[in-house]
Amino acid sequence: MIRFENVSKVYPDGFQAVKDLNFEIQEGEFLVLIGPSGCGKTTTMKMINRLEPHTAGSITLHGQDIKKANPVELRRSIGYVIQQTGLFPHYTLEQNVGLVPDLKGWDKAKKKQRVYELLDMVGLDPEIYASRYPKELSGGQQQRVGVARALAADPEVILMDEPFGALDPITRQQLQDQLLLLHQKLKKTIVFVTHDMDEALKMGDRIAVMKSGTMLQLDSPEKLLREPAHGFVEEFIGKKRVYQNPAFIPVTEVMKTNVATVLPKRSPLRAVTNMRQRKTDTLLVVDEHDVLLGLVSAYDLQFNIDAVSTVEEIITPVQVTLPVTATAKDALIAAKDAPFGIIPVVDKHQRLKGIVTRGTLISTFASHWAGKGDEE
Structure with a gap:
């Protein structure tokens, strides 16, 4: 569905953030990008919707070069969730969730039906929450609204940049579980950036481990734990982590x-x-x-x-x-x-x-x- 071929990103000062990436994201897959700070994981994700333009190689979506797409339309067709939600404080939740459908010209009835459906889907009763403002919600509730907004225009692809990183452990676990249920139900293609290996192992169909702009290994959680392809991968995972995940250990x-x-x-x-x-x-x-x-x-x-x-x-x-x-x-x-x-x-x-x-x-x-x- 999404293919990277010899993709690199070089900034004007000469810094090479991403080096010669070659991989493919399958339709309906939950792909996690992980690595230490500065490894290029967020840059890689942002190149998919052209928030960061790549400087070499090609990125295609359904076989179409994204450089040939209108960047505004491309971003409106791809859901995007960030750590601090990015909700507009002066908009109600209904207005926040309905933002992209509104920009795409949906009629009011269709937009309201979709907003209410999504608020209910993320566990926020629309009769109670639709008219509220972001400041009236907890951090976890705001993040739920951020997920609902990303789903509003029914995009095929959703990009998530450390969406749960600022939340307390209990809320984070609850939202992880809810996102997995939504993914199972909606079959969206999700690209998820995190620095937390436990989160990556829990969420990802496949996990890409990055370092210094290169992708060292892209595999299922099971294979990543059992067969790390690089010393850094083994070190980053933690040699004992496999024993904290007995579901990945063969009997x-x-x-x-x-x-x-x-x-x-x-x-x-x-x-x-x-x-x-x-x-x-x-x-x-x-x-x-x-x-x-x-x-x-x-x-x-x-x-x-x-x-x-x-x-x-x-x-x-x-x-x-x-x-x-x-x-x-x-x-x-x-x-x-x-x-x-x-x-x-x-x-x-x-x-x-x-x-x-x-x-x-x-x-x-x-x-x-x-x-x-x-x-x-």
Whole structure:
């Protein structure tokens, strides 16, 4: 939808803010630009609506060179939200939200319907708030109005320049959640600038990490965390941040593969011996193809050691398993429902690949959450 080809930005004093950018933003994508101050992220975003004209290369929107577009019409067709909202203090909220539709010549009835719809969409009852002025609102409410104004003319693209940066953490989280819901509902293409990596990981379909005017990596949050392509990217993310986001950690990275197992035809005595050798109180029962059949506990073996001839007679079904495609977050959720504290990990054929235990989860995350290991 939006394509950057060999795009650079050089100011009259010779400073090169952006260097040879090549990337594409897909229709309906939520793209986050992030990096330290002065990295070129805001300049990159502003070049899309020509608030900052690029000095080399080309930027196209739906295949059309934006340099050939009327800059005023281009900006009216692209939603724009900034950190301090930019609301006109002498305009009511209805007038602020309806500004672009008014400039585009919408009739009064259509404009009012759209304004009321959007105020309601961002959680501000239009019957109460439409006639109010910005000074009568909290910072979070003003930011909601800023988002509504950006959506007013139903643009395909919305640019957001650190829109929640000045808000308190609770309000910021609420607005992040609301924006994600709006994006899911409206499918707008959003380019979002932030300096906060936690915000980027939460919001972005993809994240572009920038430094000194160059784009070092553009990837999904999962790939960015697991496979940083540059030392600066790893440093900027923070080496321990992945452990603060267990949804991005494959369960295969936290599971034990050296699992204590037993075949179903083994005798209880042999199973107890195996248990003692492996220093465990539970064995997983698998067939000759490693297909998971169930489990047996030390208590069941000892209680039935003289009453049964094979382990299969006292197998307990496994109530909770995880697929190999699961995440550590899935394991953390499943752990509370796992008898004996063991969660088998199986492939699509139910073959046992490993186990996750409450102990391994605690030890894996506690060491990082407690501040051990490498510094961020």
